Amino acid sequence: MIDLDDMDRDIIRALMRDATQSATVIGQGLGLSQPATWRRINRLKQAGVLRANRLVLDKEKLGFGVTVFLGVKLAMKGRVSLEDFERAVSAIPEVQTIEHILGLYDYRLKVVARDISDFERVLRRRIMTLPGAGEVEANVLLSEERLTGPL
Amino acid sequence: MIDLDDMDRDIIRALMRDATQSATVIGQGLGLSQPATWRRINRLKQAGVLRANRLVLDKEKLGFGVTVFLGVKLAMKGRVSLEDFERAVSAIPEVQTIEHILGLYDYRLKVVARDISDFERVLRRRIMTLPGAGEVEANVLLSEERLTGPL
DNA sequence: CTTGAAAAGAACTGCCT
DNA sequence: AGGCAGTTCTTTTCAAG
Numbered sequence: 001m002i003d004l005d006d007m008d009r010d011i012i013r014a015l016m017r018d019a020t021q022s023a024t025v026i027g028q029g030l031g032l033s034q035p036a037t038w039r040r041i042n043r044l045k046q047a048g049v050l051r052a053n054r055l056v057l058d059k060e061k062l063g064f065g066v067t068v069f070l071g072v073k074l075a076m077k078g079r080v081s082l083e084d085f086e087r088a089v090s091a092i093p094e095v096q097t098i099e100h101i102l103g104l105y106d107y108r109l110k111v112v113a114r115d116i117s118d119f120e121r122v123l124r125r126r127i128m129t130l131p132g133a134g135e136v137e138a139n140v141l142l143s144e145e146r147l148t149g150p151l
Numbered sequence: 152m153i154d155l156d157d158m159d160r161d162i163i164r165a166l167m168r169d170a171t172q173s174a175t176v177i178g179q180g181l182g183l184s185q186p187a188t189w190r191r192i193n194r195l196k197q198a199g200v201l202r203a204n205r206l207v208l209d210k211e212k213l214g215f216g217v218t219v220f221l222g223v224k225l226a227m228k229g230r231v232s233l234e235d236f237e238r239a240v241s242a243i244p245e246v247q248t249i250e251h252i253l254g255l256y257d258y259r260l261k262v263v264a265r266d267i268s269d270f271e272r273v274l275r276r277r278i279m280t281l282p283g284a285g286e287v288e289a290n291v292l293l294s295e296e297r298l299t300g301p302l
Numbered sequence: 303c304t305t306g307a308a309a310a311g312a313a314c315t316g317c318c319t
Numbered sequence: 320a321g322g323c324a325g326t327t328c329t330t331t332t333c334a335a336g
Contacts, residue, residue: 002212012208019170019206022329033304038331049212055170056203057163061153062302069252069259086296093302101220103290108220139254145237173312187321189313 002047007032011040012049019053064112066119067096067141070127071105075134082106085132092126105137153198158183160302162191163200170204215263217270218247218292221278222256226285233257236283245273256288 004012007030014026027037044050059067074085082100089098089109097110111127113119127133155163158181165177178188195201210218225236233251240249240260248261262278264270278284 001214004213012206015206016208019204023331024329034330035305035332036303042331047212048209050206051209052207053170054205054207055163055166055201056205057167058199058202061198061200062155063152069250069254090296098296099220100293100295101290102293103220104288105290108290137255139252139256139259142251142253144251145241145249175312184322185312186314186323190321193314 002049004044004049008040008044011037012044015041015050059112063114065115066113067144068111068113068119069139069141070107070109070111070123071137071139072107072109072127072130072133073104073135074106074132076132077106085130088130092122094122094126105135153200155195155200159191159195162188163195164302166192166201210263214265216266217264218295219262219264219270220290220292221258221260221262221274222288222290223258223260223278223281223284224255224286225257225283227283228257236281239281243273243277245277256286 010030011026014021014029023038023041024034026032026041027034030037032040041050059065074082085107086098086100089095089107092111094111094113095109096112097108099108100106101108109127111119111122113122123136123138127136161181162177165172165180174189174192175185177183177192178185181188183191192201210216225233236258237249237251240246240258245262245264246260247263248259250259251257252259260278262270262273264273274287274289278287
């Protein structure tokens with residue numbers, strides 16, 4: 001954990017609105033010169049606070065009309081290691097995120113598919129055959145909202 | 152839905168690995184000149200396939216040690232509109248994402264907090280008091296994995 | 303911290319195959 | 320479509336106050 005001042009927080013907030021903004025623009029909004037802003041952003045990157053810049057795609061325009069969240073409970077915990085399960089899931093291209101959670105289910109997977117029948121194929125041939133996969137719960141995504149930020 | 156050729160797909164894949172790459176670098180990896188690469192990227196942006204560039208922060212380094220997924224079931228559906236609920240949730244800064252889903256729960260919320268007691272505060276004072284909020288299920292995030300891509 | 307400026311590189315344009 | 324060459328703009332780095 002790193003300590004940031006208010007200016008750092010303002011810079012992060014600005015970047016969260018639009019990660020493509022230049023140091024010049026951000027600095028103008030905060031009354032800071034371009035080099036000073038740039039140094040702060042660079043320091044935050046170096047410190048690992050700003051981790052990456054991820055591309056947001058329009059899934060529908062790419063032909064993926066269906067997004068499903070799967071809660072997966074492992075059967076035979078211990079007999080099959082979590083690492084085995086994670087490695088096998090990672091190899092499925094339709095799986096977008098893998099989250100190891102504590103609760104009713106062990107893993108939460110975000111899966112995209114072209115349509116419902118395509119999803120069924122993924123579910124039956126890829127997910128259900130995973131090593132150790134037990135109970136599975138599915139939730140279809142209706143609409144997603146944006147992400148604001150705390151701080 | 153837009154039709155893309157293999158080159159477009161390769162470019163998107165490259166950008167998904169690192170969205171900050173220049174057209175020059177991407178083009179080199181694919182045996183394409185800088186202007187040609189740039190024109191394709193631009194076309195994809197214009198078409199809305201490449202929607203945005205989102206900043207990925209290190210939550211722990213910012214002091215948010217706890218991430219919880221909440222499944223929220225609405226009580227009194229119809230009496231309180233989904234819009235009311237969504238507007239109220241959007242005002243909570245600790246809520247990172249709001250997903251409207253079809254399944255056992257109506258919404259899935261991703262909530263960050265400094266620690267468990269901070270999360271309890273958010274849950275009791277912000278989430279439980281939401282208009283229409285009924286049953287709530289919580290899952291604590293243990294570890295998150297990266298996102299590869301299909302196509 | 304600031305301003306100013308130089309060097310590097312990325313984005314964009316027009317023309318030609 | 321793609322490539323080449325050139326211009327413009329931004330990023331990045333440095334010097335000096």
